[in-house]
Amino acid sequence: MNASTLSFSTADLASHLDNCTPEQLDQLDFGVIGFDADSNVQLYNAFESEAAGLSPQRVIGQPLFTNVAPCMNNFMVAQRFEDAQDAGSTLDETVDYVLTLRMRPVKVKLRLLASPAGASRYVLVQRQL
Template sequence: MTATLSFSSADLASQLDQCSPEQLDQLDFGVIGFDADSNVQRYNAFESQAAGLSPQRVIGQPLFTNVAPCLNNFMVAQRFEDAQDEGSQLDDTIDYVLTLRMRPVKVALRLLASPATNHRYVLVQRQAR
């Protein structure tokens, strides 16, 4: 299944929900899956290595306050809140600069949420240098 998954795959949130942790670790982009309370439940090896944060340090922690406060703004966190409040689907890709714990890094973020999936996702695609 993961061989066909890419950062831009259609219906990606439901496919990610079906992936085992081992399958998520095979992906070539960062995956952060979190629950309705914004606590991280899924965190793949690619993102762990790129961000320098172990899954043990991240899983169960609030994404927007403890793990990645640089995402706690109107561009990212607020979109998830709005989708949850409206019971609507979210699938937006935005250019972003990560700044926490590292020098600024240009990335593309794909924000995924749906009332039909178990998790909401922030996907991180690092730009080629």
């Protein structure tokens, strides 16, 4: 499957994203924030950069839940990644959410993806139109 056929709801999306180049991630029509086991951002696509108003240079390497998106540092988002890691289980959940940092409140759907075998974890952001 190539990046042009990926959507927010694609099954087994984390493994597909693991195989995408940064250029392919930039072609997606939803936000992709990929981060490592220490919660440091490793991937930040163009869609999310433009929507959030944060450049990849400002975000890459920064801790997601404290420096980049502290509004996600709660039981609905960050805690689910911690729980999946502690249990050694796969995480694939979609939640309705409201982003509030640096902007007026914006309703979104977040898809939280993590796999014990995967190098990256993902917060995907689908903005409501």
